[in-house]
Amino acid sequence: MIKTTTNLADSFWRAAAYCLHPRVMLLSLAPLLVAGLAAGLGMYFFWESAIDGVRATLESWSLIEIMLNWLDKVGLGGLRSALSPLIVLALGIPALLVLSLLLVALFMTPAMVRLVVQRRFMGLERKEGAGLVASVAWSLAHTVLALVLLVLSMPFWLIPPLVFFLPPLIWGWLGYRVFAFDVLAEHASRIERRRILSEQRLPLLGLGLITGFLGAAPAAIWAFGVMSLALAPFLILASVWLYTLVFAFSSLWFAHFCLNALHELRQERAEEVLDPLTPHAADRATAPQPVAEVLDLDLSSPTPPALPPVQP
Numbered sequence: 001m002i003k004t005t006t007n008l009a010d011s012f013w014r015a016a017a018y019c020l021h022p023r024v025m026l027l028s029l030a031p032l033l034v035a036g037l038a039a040g041l042g043m044y045f046f047w048e049s050a051i052d053g054v055r056a057t058l059e060s061w062s063l064i065e066i067m068l069n070w071l072d073k074v075g076l077g078g079l080r081s082a083l084s085p086l087i088v089l090a091l092g093i094p095a096l097l098v099l100s101l102l103l104v105a106l107f108m109t110p111a112m113v114r115l116v117v118q119r120r121f122m123g124l125e126r127k128e129g130a131g132l133v134a135s136v137a138w139s140l141a142h143t144v145l146a147l148v149l150l151v152l153s154m155p156f157w158l159i160p161p162l163v164f165f166l167p168p169l170i171w172g173w174l175g176y177r178v179f180a181f182d183v184l185a186e187h188a189s190r191i192e193r194r195r196i197l198s199e200q201r202l203p204l205l206g207l208g209l210i211t212g213f214l215g216a217a218p219a220a221i222w223a224f225g226v227m228s229l230a231l232a233p234f235l236i237l238a239s240v241w242l243y244t245l246v247f248a249f250s251s252l253w254f255a256h257f258c259l260n261a262l263h264e265l266r267q268e269r270a271e272e273v274l275d276p277l278t279p280h281a282a283d284r285a286t287a288p289q290p291v292a293e294v295l296d297l298d299l300s301s302p303t304p305p306a307l308p309p310v311q312p
Helices: 001-020 022-027 029-060 060-073 078-121 132-158 166-185 192-197 202-224 232-274 279-286
Strands: none
Touching: 001 078, 001 202, 001 232, 022 029, 022 078, 029 078, 029 232, 060 202, 060 232, 078 132, 078 166, 078 232, 132 166, 132 192, 166 202, 166 232, 192 202, 202 232
């Protein structure tokens, strides 16, 4: 437990330091440009129609209409016109967050993993446990599941304490599943990746929850309420930049922690091979061995091995 805590703390400050690396800062421009462009195009083509659709939906609900009429009577009619844009923003920010996470995982994580390996784990062997298609499929599947959980949890957002905890918990779980897989995909084998994700499940989940709450921090810039609508284009760009920065730091934190766990795992295996008195080696020595392994036969060869000549 102490060793795991030390590794988490060591990985934290290393990730923070790597965020200032020129290569990382340059890599962050790609997700920022793509997400910023997507947000701008979305606002240009769908902003007005989305507001009209939300307004029509609200007016069709009798209970909401009664509340809006009451706001008009008490002199708060301005909230009627601001309610629909605020709802559109509330629904659009999670989509922007997911887009930023996926862009960081796609554009930044592989390059940052290679940077960490070059500067810290130079001799780490690449075993290609998962390719690009597997990583993309893994990320998309968990993203869809996270969005489903987010939608199902929305009724609980009406309870004030839960609205501050449920979304970060879901984002943290998503970041843990996506980043932990991606940083191990290139260098760990499938067996090594599964073992690390199993043995380090609690530390990785805790790391994901911390980064999930960090990812929820950029939403604080929308706390201005109605005033934020006038600054929406600038605040959206600021949100994209903050999300990119937070997820880049999260990816680096996962990279340092998971690659260090992979390095230690391989060191333990090497020590077990060199030291025949270790418990694991003793277990393997007493375990029954396959006939082909005992006879040192290569069954993959199409021709049988040559037998030694019989001495007269």
